Amino acid sequence: MVPSVVQRHTRINLGVPQRMTLRVLESWGCLVIKVFVLIIGIATCLGAGWGYAEPPKKEVQEWRVLLIIKPETALDLKDHSPVKSRMSADNIDAVKKAFVEHTAYWVTKISEGRLLWKPKAVISPTPVTAVTEMGKNSYWLAPSNIPEDIQNFVPAGAYDGVFVYWKAVDEQGKGIDAGFGWSIGPNQNANNCGYSCVHYGETNLWDRDSEPTEIFVHEWLHQLEAFYGSKGVKLPKGGLHVDASYGYTHHPTMYWKPWYRDFIAGEVREPDGSKTGFAMAQEWRIPAEANGALIGLLDFHFVADVSGVGMVRFLITR
Numbered sequence: 001m002v003p004s005v006v007q008r009h010t011r012i013n014l015g016v017p018q019r020m021t022l023r024v025l026e027s028w029g030c031l032v033i034k035v036f037v038l039i040i041g042i043a044t045c046l047g048a049g050w051g052y053a054e055p056p057k058k059e060v061q062e063w064r065v066l067l068i069i070k071p072e073t074a075l076d077l078k079d080h081s082p083v084k085s086r087m088s089a090d091n092i093d094a095v096k097k098a099f100v101e102h103t104a105y106w107v108t109k110i111s112e113g114r115l116l117w118k119p120k121a122v123i124s125p126t127p128v129t130a131v132t133e134m135g136k137n138s139y140w141l142a143p144s145n146i147p148e149d150i151q152n153f154v155p156a157g158a159y160d161g162v163f164v165y166w167k168a169v170d171e172q173g174k175g176i177d178a179g180f181g182w183s184i185g186p187n188q189n190a191n192n193c194g195y196s197c198v199h200y201g202e203t204n205l206w207d208r209d210s211e212p213t214e215i216f217v218h219e220w221l222h223q224l225e226a227f228y229g230s231k232g233v234k235l236p237k238g239g240l241h242v243d244a245s246y247g248y249t250h251h252p253t254m255y256w257k258p259w260y261r262d263f264i265a266g267e268v269r270e271p272d273g274s275k276t277g278f279a280m281a282q283e284w285r286i287p288a289e290a291n292g293a294l295i296g297l298l299d300f301h302f303v304a305d306v307s308g309v310g311m312v313r314f315l316i317t318r
């Protein structure tokens with residue numbers, strides 16, 4: 001019997017008599033089948049003996065993230081005494097290291113090499129002069145409060161996420177309630193990047209293995225959950241803050257990283273046996289042209305009390 005592939009080819013007459021074409025193609029067909037069988041045989045041997053059967057390696061996704069450090073604050077708010085502050089060079093170095101080195105280390109670790117944190121840190125020459133009130137005298141530094149920095153440091157399409165480190169208390173600890181970390185997903189005011197602001201922490205809090213350093217992973221995951229959530233990716237119900245309802249607990253040295261690991265890997269187990277998390281997404285990167293209207297997830301999770309040396313108190317204010 002003539003293989004179907006040859007039957008199709010016999011309809012293409014390249015000027016050779018039909019009978020001859022058929023015969024030639026028949027013999028080609030036999031050859032093709034033999035080669036095919038040979039390849040299958042070799043592949044089977046390789047698969048059985050030399051590891052061809054291993055699943056394909058996971059693709060590494062780069063996340064281009066920028067930290068804008070705002071060393072100076074000069075706030076003159078209505079109904080509030082002025083806030084003037086400046087960070088020390090040591091503090092700037094410590095947070096830069098926490099963002100560039102320590103967070104890169106943890107992102108690789110908790111994503112098991114699947115995500116690559118590609119960081120850059122810059123120092124803004126202009127002071128913080130505006131903040132956004134969220135109610136009850138609490139504030140955050142929104143992207144709309146720093147349009148010059150966005151214009152100067154965040155060219156369209158250059159980053160997936162932008163973080164800003166700032167200080168809203170003076171040397172005496174007086175200032176405004178700025179929480180610790182706040183985030184939104186891709187936003188037009190941040191040139192369509194995800195955006196987070198992280199409030200000041202004392203220099204000795206920014207070690208690799210400290211809980212405050214985990215704030216960058218935490219806020220980054222808020223940017224991601226806002227994006228993926230808006231794209232219909234099935235995430236744990238209630239988002240990043242519902243760790244306890246899925247049975248996760250605060251680890252003494254790894255803090256919430258086991259939860260983050262499963263959240264990224266798409267291995268959070270639902271009551272019906274299904275799994276949820278980012279890895280369920282087809283496309284990981286936030287596109288540069290992402291519509292700023294996608295979002296709307298604001299983080300009001302962490303409130304830090306950095307007045308005690310080495311102590312940070314996280315209050316959940318869902």
Ligand SMILES: [Zn+2]
Nearest residue numbers: 299300301302
């Ligand atoms: Zn949060």
